[in-house]
Amino acid sequence: MQDKTTQATRQAQSSNQSHPVSADLIAVVIAVTDGEPRVLTIGQARALPSGPFELGHRSLQSGLRAWVERQTGHPLGYIEQLYTFADRDRTGDERAQISISYLGLTREEQVERSPTHGWRGWYDYFPWEDHRVGxxxxxxxxxxxxxxxxxxxxxxxxxxxxxxxxxxxxxxxxxxxxxxxxxxxxxxxxxxxxxxxxxxxxxxxxxxxxxxxRPMVADHRRILATGIARLRTKIKYRPVVFELMPPAFTLLQLQRTVEALAGRLVHKQNFRRLIEQQDLVEETGETMSDTGGRPAKRFRFRQSVLAERAVAGTKLPVSRA
Amino acid sequence: MQDKTTQATRQAQSSNQSHPVSADLIAVVIAVTDGEPRVLTIGQARALPSGPFELGHRSLQSGLRAWVERQTGHPLGYIEQLYTFADRDRTGDERAQISISYLGLTREEQVERSPTHGWRGWYDYFPWEDHRVGxxxxxxxxxxxxxxxxxxxxxxxxxxxxxxxxxxxxxxxxxxxxxxxxxxxxxxxxxxxxxxxxxxxxxxxxxxxxxxxRPMVADHRRILATGIARLRTKIKYRPVVFELMPPAFTLLQLQRTVEALAGRLVHKQNFRRLIEQQDLVEETGETMSDTGGRPAKRFRFRQSVLAERAVAGTKLPVSRA
DNA sequence: CATAATTATACTCACTTCGAGCATAAGGAT
DNA sequence: ATCCTTATGCTCGAAGTGAGTATAATTATG
Known part of the structure; x- marks a missing residue:
C-alpha cells in the first residue's frame, strides 16, 4: 500500500512516459478603432495568429507573444487565457494536438496595415452580433x-x-x-x-x-466567438476596457468603445454616473472640442484602482430604445 | 506574398513540426459532506488525481474522467476547465510539460473511503479561508x-x-x-x-x-486554490451548487452547503427569498423533521431552469454579524 | 449676429434589489 | 405546559438602476 501511494504521488508529479503531443498557441487580439472592434488576423483574414509552443519559450504567454510578434509585428499588452482543447481530426500523424487560446487587448494607436496580416472588424465574422443600430x-x-x-x-x-x-x-x-x-x-x-x-x-x-x-480556417471562428464572449462578459466586472483606450479620452469615446464591444447601446447619462461614481477615471484637465458640440473633458484611467480594491467594471446601463 | 499568406495559413492550421510536449490532466474534484467542502486526493492527501493525456483519450475531458476513475474509482459528473500552464522546471528531460486543470463537482452520496485515495476537507489546506465562525x-x-x-x-x-x-x-x-x-x-x-x-x-x-x-505535491495546492476561487465565484452567477446536493434537500441544507463553499455565513431569510424568487427549486411535497425544530419542506432543483433562461446563481446575501 | 444643431453634464424620479430585523409557526425536549 | 430550535412570512430603509428632463457650452448656418 505504501508502494501504491508513492507511485500515485510520483505519477502526479511528472509523467515522462506519456505520449507526446504538440501544443499550439492561438491568439485572439482585439483593438477598437473608429468605433469598430477589430481582430488581428493573418492568412487573408481567415486565421488567427498562432504557432506551436516550443522549448525555447519561457512560458505559454511568452510563446504566444513571440508568435504574434513574429507573424504580425504586434507587441501584446494585456493577455489572458481563454480555453484549451484537443483536436484529433487534424492531420494524420499519430500525435494529438492541443490548442491553447488566449485573448489579448491592445490600443487603438498601435494598429497598422500590412499585406500578410491585418485588422478586421469582428462583425464581419459575426454580422448577427451587432445590435447597436437595432x-x-x-x-x-x-x-x-x-x-x-x-x-x-x-x-x-x-x-x-x-x-x-x-x-x-x-x-x-x-x-x-x-x-x-x-x-x-x-x-x-x-x-x-x-x-x-x-x-x-x-x-x-x-x-x-x-x-x-466570413468563415475562418479550422475552428478559429469558434475561438474568436469565445474571445468576444469573454470580453463582453468581462467588461462588466473588471475595468478591462481601458486596455483598449488611448491614454486620454472623453467619456463618450469610452462609451462608444464599450458599445462597440457589447454590440448594443448604453444610456449615456447613466453610463457617466457609473464610471464616475466608481472613481475609475480622473480628469486630465484638458478638453476636446472636435465633433461639434460642447467640448468634453478628457479623462485618464486611474491606474491605482487596479491595486486599490476589488474593482468592478462597466455595468452596461442598457438602453432599450 | 501569396506564398507568405498560404504559409501562414498552413502554419495556423497544423503544426506537426513543433516540439513534442507532454500534457498532464489534473482534477480538482469537490464534494460537500457534513457541511464540509472536501477535495478528492491521492498520495496521502498530498496530491490531486492526475495523469497524462494519451492518444487513446477521445478528448481532454474524457481523459480526465478516465484518470480520476482509475485512481479513485470515482465517476465524475459536472466538470469545467480551470487553467492551463506550462512547467519547465520539472524533470530534466528535454520535453516541456503542460498541465491542464479541471474543476469537478460531485454529490455527497458518492463519497467513500479508501487507503489510496480519499476526501479531505479543503480547509485543511487553507485554514485561513474558513470565516464561518468568525x-x-x-x-x-x-x-x-x-x-x-x-x-x-x-x-x-x-x-x-x-x-x-x-x-x-x-x-x-x-x-x-x-x-x-x-x-x-x-x-x-x-x-x-x-x-x-x-x-x-x-x-x-x-x-x-x-x-x-497542509502542503501538497508540486503546485497542486495552487491548483486547488484556483478551483476554490472559481467555485466561490461561480456559485454567485450560475446554479452550480445543485451539482453538490442530493436529489432532495431542505433550504437549510442548501444554505449550509453554500456557506461551506463560501467560507462565510449568509442571512437565512434573505437566502430563501433569493432562491425562491428565482424559481430555482420546487417542493417535493415531503418534509424533513430531523434536527429538532419545525419540519422543513424538501425541495429539488428544477432541472428545466438550465435550459429556460440565463440563470443566475446564489447571490450570497452576506451576513455581517 | 441670432438661431439651430449637437454634445456635455446635472438632477430628478420611480422602481427594484438587498441587507436587516421582527414576528409567527410547528416540531421536539423537559 | 413551557422552552428551545428551526421554518417561514413580512416589513423597512438604504442603495442601486433604468429613464427621462433640464441646462450648459460649443460649432454650424442663415
Missing part, C-alpha cells in the same frame, strides 16, 4: 427562419422542443431579452444547424445557400 | 503579522507600499471587507512571503517556522 436584418430575414426550420426538422419531439428552447434562449425570442454574452452559444447553434460555412466544409453538400459571416 | 485565529495570530513583516522587509519604498497594499486588499485589512473569492491571490501572497511550505521546498532554509495549512 436588430440586424440578417437575423429576422435569414437566420431565425432557418434556425426554426432546423429545430422543426428533428424527429424526436423532445429533441425538437430542446432545439427550439435553445434557439429561443440564445437569440432572445419571445419575451426574452437579447443577451449579448451568448456569442459562443449562438455560433454553436448556427454550426449545429449547418448555417455557417465551417459546418459543411469537407462534406460534399454542394455549396450551401449563401450564409452571412 | 475570523480564524491563525490569521490575526500568525499570518497577518508575518505578512506585514514581509511587506516591510522590502528595500524599495514603492515595493513596500505595493506589498502592503496587496496584503490589505487580499486579506481585507483596514476598512475593506473580506472577499472570499480572493483565494488564489491570498495563496500567492503567502507563497511569495514564504509562508507556505511549498515556497521553501528545495531550498535549504532549515525547517521554516511551523506554518498552518
Amino acid at each position: 436588430v440586424p436584418p440578417i437575423l429576422d430575414d435569414i437566420l431565425m427562419p432557418r434556425l426554426l426550420a432546423w429545430a422543426d426538422e428533428a424527429e424526436d419531439p423532445n429533441r425538437r422542443h430542446d432545439r427550439r428552447q435553445r434557439v429561443a434562449y440564445s437569440f432572445g425570442l419571445d419575451d426574452r431579452d437579447w443577451n449579448e454574452e451568448l456569442v459562443l452559444q449562438r455560433y454553436e447553434l448556427l454550426y449545429e444547424a449547418a448555417l455557417v460555412a465551417e459546418a459543411t466544409r469537407g462534406r460534399d453538400n454542394g455549396s450551401p445557400p449563401s450564409i452571412p459571416g | 475570523v480564524p485565529p491563525i490569521l490575526d495570530d500568525i499570518l497577518m503579522p508575518r505578512l506585514l513583516a514581509w511587506a516591510d522587509e522590502a528595500e524599495d519604498p514603492n515595493r513596500r507600499h505595493d506589498r502592503r497594499q496587496r496584503v490589505a486588499y487580499s486579506f481585507g485589512l483596514d476598512d475593506r471587507d473580506w472577499n472570499e473569492e480572493l483565494v488564489l491571490q491570498r495563496y500567492e501572497l503567502l507563497y511569495e512571503a514564504a509562508l507556505v511550505a511549498e515556497a521553501t521546498r528545495g531550498r535549504d532554509n532549515g525547517s521554516p517556522p511551523s506554518i498552518p495549512g
